[in-house]
Amino acid sequence: MGAYNTIAFKPEHCDGCNACMTACATAKAGSADILNSRIQIVADGDSFELAMCRQCGDPKCVANCPAAALAKDAGDGVIAWDGSKCVNCLLCTVGCAFGGIVYNAAAGHVVKCDSCGGDPACVKACDRGALNYLTTANIYNEVGDLEDLFVPGLAGCQGCNTELIMRHALRRIGPDTVLATPPGCIPGMGSVGYNGLTGTKVPVFHPLLTNTASMLTGVKRHYKRQGREVNAVALAGDGGASDVGFQSLSGAAERGEQILFICVDNEGYMNTGMQRSSCTPFGAWTSTTPVGERGHGKTQDAKNMPLLMMMHNCEYVATASTAFMEDLYDKLDKAIAASKRGFAYLHIYSPCTTGWRFPSQENIEVARKAVETNFVMLWEFNPRDGLRLSRPLDDALPIDAYLEVLGKYRHLEPEQVAHIEGTVKKNAGFIRSLAEGRHPAMAQAVSGRA
Amino acid sequence: MQQTQYLIIGASHAALSALQAIRMQDAEGSITLVTRDDALPYSPTVLPYVVSGRSAPERVALKDGVWFEQNKVGFIRGAAVTAVDAAAKRAKLSSGEEIAYAKLLLATGAAPILPPIHGLKDVRFHVLRTLDDAVGLHRALPQTKQAVVLGAGLVGMHAAENLAKAGAQVTVVEMQPRVLAGYFDAEASAIIEAAFAAKGIKLMLGAKVSRCETAGKAVRVTTDSGATLDADLLLVAAGVAPVTDYLAGSNVAIDRGILVDDSMRSSVDGIWAAGDVAQAKGFYNGEKTLNGILPSAVEQGRIAGMAMAGDPALKPWPGGVPLNTYTFFGQQAVSVGSQDEGEVVRKEADAKHYLKIVMQDNRLAGIFGINAPFDPGVMWEIILRRIDLSSVREAFIKDPQKTARTIMSKTWR
Ligand SMILES: Cc1cc2nc3c(=O)[nH]c(=O)nc-3n(C[C@H](O)[C@H](O)[C@H](O)COP(=O)(O)OP(=O)(O)OC[C@H]3O[C@@H](n4cnc5c(N)ncnc54)[C@H](O)[C@@H]3O)c2cc1C
Ligand code: SF4
Ligand code: SF4
Numbered sequence: 059m060g061a062y063n064t065i066a067f068k069p070e071h072c073d074g075c076n077a078c079m080t081a082c083a084t085a086k087a088g089s090a091d092i093l094n095s096r097i098q099i100v101a102d103g104d105s106f107e108l109a110m111c112r113q114c115g116d117p118k119c120v121a122n123c124p125a126a127a128l129a130k131d132a133g134d135g136v137i138a139w140d141g142s143k144c145v146n147c148l149l150c151t152v153g154c155a156f157g158g159i160v161y162n163a164a165a166g167h168v169v170k171c172d173s174c175g176g177d178p179a180c181v182k183a184c185d186r187g188a189l190n191y192l193t194t195a196n197i198y199n200e201v202g203d204l205e206d207l208f209v210p211g212l213a214g215c216q217g218c219n220t221e222l223i224m225r226h227a228l229r230r231i232g233p234d235t236v237l238a239t240p241p242g243c244i245p246g247m248g249s250v251g252y253n254g255l256t257g258t259k260v261p262v263f264h265p266l267l268t269n270t271a272s273m274l275t276g277v278k279r280h281y282k283r284q285g286r287e288v289n290a291v292a293l294a295g296d297g298g299a300s301d302v303g304f305q306s307l308s309g310a311a312e313r314g315e316q317i318l319f320i321c322v323d324n325e326g327y328m329n330t331g332m333q334r335s336s337c338t339p340f341g342a343w344t345s346t347t348p349v350g351e352r353g354h355g356k357t358q359d360a361k362n363m364p365l366l367m368m369m370h371n372c373e374y375v376a377t378a379s380t381a382f383m384e385d386l387y388d389k390l391d392k393a394i395a396a397s398k399r400g401f402a403y404l405h406i407y408s409p410c411t412t413g414w415r416f417p418s419q420e421n422i423e424v425a426r427k428a429v430e431t432n433f434v435m436l437w438e439f440n441p442r443d444g445l446r447l448s449r450p451l452d453d454a455l456p457i458d459a460y461l462e463v464l465g466k467y468r469h470l471e472p473e474q475v476a477h478i479e480g481t482v483k484k485n486a487g488f489i490r491s492l493a494e495g496r497h498p499a500m501a502q503a504v505s506g507r508a
Numbered sequence: 509m510q511q512t513q514y515l516i517i518g519a520s521h522a523a524l525s526a527l528q529a530i531r532m533q534d535a536e537g538s539i540t541l542v543t544r545d546d547a548l549p550y551s552p553t554v555l556p557y558v559v560s561g562r563s564a565p566e567r568v569a570l571k572d573g574v575w576f577e578q579n580k581v582g583f584i585r586g587a588a589v590t591a592v593d594a595a596a597k598r599a600k601l602s603s604g605e606e607i608a609y610a611k612l613l614l615a616t617g618a619a620p621i622l623p624p625i626h627g628l629k630d631v632r633f634h635v636l637r638t639l640d641d642a643v644g645l646h647r648a649l650p651q652t653k654q655a656v657v658l659g660a661g662l663v664g665m666h667a668a669e670n671l672a673k674a675g676a677q678v679t680v681v682e683m684q685p686r687v688l689a690g691y692f693d694a695e696a697s698a699i700i701e702a703a704f705a706a707k708g709i710k711l712m713l714g715a716k717v718s719r720c721e722t723a724g725k726a727v728r729v730t731t732d733s734g735a736t737l738d739a740d741l742l743l744v745a746a747g748v749a750p751v752t753d754y755l756a757g758s759n760v761a762i763d764r765g766i767l768v769d770d771s772m773r774s775s776v777d778g779i780w781a782a783g784d785v786a787q788a789k790g791f792y793n794g795e796k797t798l799n800g801i802l803p804s805a806v807e808q809g810r811i812a813g814m815a816m817a818g819d820p821a822l823k824p825w826p827g828g829v830p831l832n833t834y835t836f837f838g839q840q841a842v843s844v845g846s847q848d849e850g851e852v853v854r855k856e857a858d859a860k861h862y863l864k865i866v867m868q869d870n871r872l873a874g875i876f877g878i879n880a881p882f883d884p885g886v887m888w889e890i891i892l893r894r895i896d897l898s899s900v901r902e903a904f905i906k907d908p909q910k911t912a913r914t915i916m917s918k919t920w921r
Contacts, residue, residue: 100917107913116532122806143568148842148884149802151885152833153806157883
């Protein structure tokens with residue numbers, strides 16, 4: 059069974075204008091009477107609640123139908139009603155605990171939402187942002203059909219999203235790839251392999267931390283000379299990218315080598331015992347920035363790797379988060395395309411359950427909070443259009459919403475929190491000014507390589 | 509001898525729901541489904557529409573061969589289980605074949621009761637529980653001018669309506685003083701009775717049939733008041749009883765149905781029961797009762813399947829709630845919950861509309877309507893969760909549908 063698109067409701071944006079219900083009733087019953095709407099917004103004081111079909115995975119309406127008139131469409135996941143089989147017994151309305159299927163007097167039979175064949179009228183009518191049609195599922199289905207180029211059974215920590223990043227990225231990049239995985243969690247969980255067998259179904263090598271981008275340069279140029287088009291891809295950690303690997307990375311970016319460099323940023327050297335890297339943020343506990351009588355975590359701010367890469371005027375630079383997969387995939391596609399023309403750098407944030415100390419089931423939520431608080435910002439850059447925000451920076455959640463879910467910040471003093479808050483504000487202001495083209499660096503970056 | 513991990517007897521709602529629950533947890537374990545009907549799985553509830561011709565018999569199948577194949581289920585049809593040897597874990601089929609099982613689900617449902625009426629056995633009559641019954645009734649329709657239906661429960665009322673629509677002159681004889689006594693009170697029943705009367709259906713309530721005999725081509729029915737009715741079609745719809753005959757000597761404890769605990773386990777290890785055949789806890793007083801309705805069969809089947817497959821997400825049976833939806837001549841009657849567990853907080857009835865709400869200690873006990881809009885499934889959940897309505901009591905009484913939807917959206921959306 060695949061994943062399906064869905065209509066999502068954000069009650070906090072709803073003001074009860076009823077535009078969705080009017081649109082639905084018009085589309086489905088040819089009348090503006092909201093009684094006929096398949097989506098029902100119910101006012102509860104000042105807030106709004108929702109009754110509509112969830113297109114359940116294990117639909118009780120279907121189980122309760124004696125006439126086989128309801129069935130889940132394996133293609134789009136919609137629970138479809140067949141009027142030629144329905145006997146009007148209403149047992150489906152007993153089975154459904156969501157008010158998703160109801161008897162409609164005007165129609166003379168039960169009615170329910172059918173997602174308008176993938177183009178829901180209610181969503182189009184909502185200009186408040188309360189209804190969204192989420193199509194993320196398409197990505198999973200599409201990528202699910204591509205070959206997984208890693209072997210099964212990689213040994214990542216429980217709840218780590220790096221495996222998700224690796225597998226999905228390589229599926230999308232495809233089999234004509236030479237992969238470099240410098241020391242870090244990615245080879246650590248088995249991608250380079252064991253006992254003479256690789257952990258991937260594409261050629262993979264294990265460069266030094268220092269020379270990943272140089273070796274890939276050589277590999278790519280070698281194949282080019284032979285007339286073969288291959289993707290030269292690095293899956294590196296933040297340590298390998300931002301510390302000792304930076305020199306070769308910077309050189310390759312400056313030369314415009316046709317490489318896709320993916321930095322999976324878990325803010326430290328996590329597989330070797332959780333040491334700090336230059337990407338470790340201020341205040342964070344690591345085993346080399348301990349917390350005790352004198353130590354209070356890291357005393358320096360993190361190096362802003364993606365911005366540094368942007369200043370190389372690469373063909374493409376972007377930041378991404380596994381909490382925003384549509385965005386991540388969009389950027390992955392652009393990065394793959396850009397790497398055929400020049401250097402592409404993709405920086406993906408990867409919360410580390412082990413090193414950051416949070417429950418293993420919370421990974422995606424942590425990733426989401428990081429973005430929602432502006433602790434990390436999602437944007438993309440190319441030399442023609444400059445930097446563009448992928449998500450507005452306004453309405454950020456207070457920084458506590460992010461810090462309080464992580465064990466590595468549990469010791470923070472109020473001054474440290476204030477410092478982090480200040481850094482986040484400053485970074486957001488900086489990125490915003492770049493996005494608006496106000497910052498001189500942007501003009502310079504855009505005109506950098508003429 | 510055939511061996512199977514899961515043996516399910518029956519192929520209707522309880523059985524299919526169990527099967528799906530098993531497959532959610534155990535993708536590979538072998539499953540065998542046996543039914544005595546020589547047909548693809550269907551629901552007894554659809555049969556009145558097969559009688560009327562609205563549903564073609566070949567279009568009522570709940571599952572087909574492709575589905576069985578996809579779910580890796582062995583489907584044996586047209587074979588009744590005649591005996592269960594619980595010690596040896598084997599079931600015997602009418603074909604003579606034996607099947608060894610590790611886990612057994614009894615989902616054999618119920619069958620019509622024949623009331624002890626003098627002469628009934630010697631006259632031609634119909635019942636309605638199987639597809640064959642329905643097809644037989646459908647074939648008899650064109651020749652039917654006078655029909656007599658014994659019993660004004662759901663089966664009898666559905667059949668009476670459809671017989672009338674097919675052009676027959678129909679009389680319903682019922683011992684109780686009103687129709688559908690199990691689900692509606694006198695006022696609600698009166699609305700339904702009036703609709704039937706308006707269509708020319710004769711309802712003889714509070715009447716008992718004392719004798720049946722063949723009179724020429726017709727069957728002559730005599731009531732205890734001495735009235736006689738001649739029918740060219742007699743339908744006996746005087747209730748049902750669980751099908752348990754094949755369990756003789758199996759040690760499975762049976763009262764009125766198979767006694768089960770809150771995970772649908774019978775008294776014998778490795779044997780579960782669900783649906784109309786099972787006697788499980790009632791919601792209101794916790795006593796084990798029969799609650800022969802489709803939604804209960806679906807839920808019990810699911811619980812049994814989860815228990816059999818060891819699904820850790822299993823939640824115990826919360827207790828049976830009387831529920832029904834009944835459509836008659838284009839009108840909708842819905843009954844959710846108990847009439848008599850609490851106080852009536854709202855009641856209104858006129859010719860085409862009826863609504864009654866019963867609460868106990870600010871919790872919903874039951875809600876009953878005719879042509880009144882509310883979501884039965886949402887109400888059922890509110891009853892099961894024993895949601896405290898004190899803060900929204902007035903709103904609930906005034907607009908139950910909207911208030912219940914709000915509660916749903918806030919509580920389990
Ligand atoms: C005419 C009619 C109308 C109804 N209307 C409604 C309604 O409106 N609402 C409602 O809630 N309920 C209604 N019901 C009741 C509803 O159909 C039952 O509650 C429901 O079907 C119970 O499902 P079940 O799986 O427990 O058993 P059943 O549906 O009775 O199925 C039993 C299965 O077991 C098989 N079987 C029995 N004995 C054996 C054996 N020895 N060996 C092998 N197989 C065997 C049968 O072939 C069948 O497949 C109606 C019933 C009828 C007859
Ligand atoms: S109608 Fe109700 S039960 Fe059916 S799929 Fe929709 S929400 Fe689920
Ligand atoms: S009203 Fe129609 S769709 Fe709903 S359960 Fe009855 S037959 Fe099925």
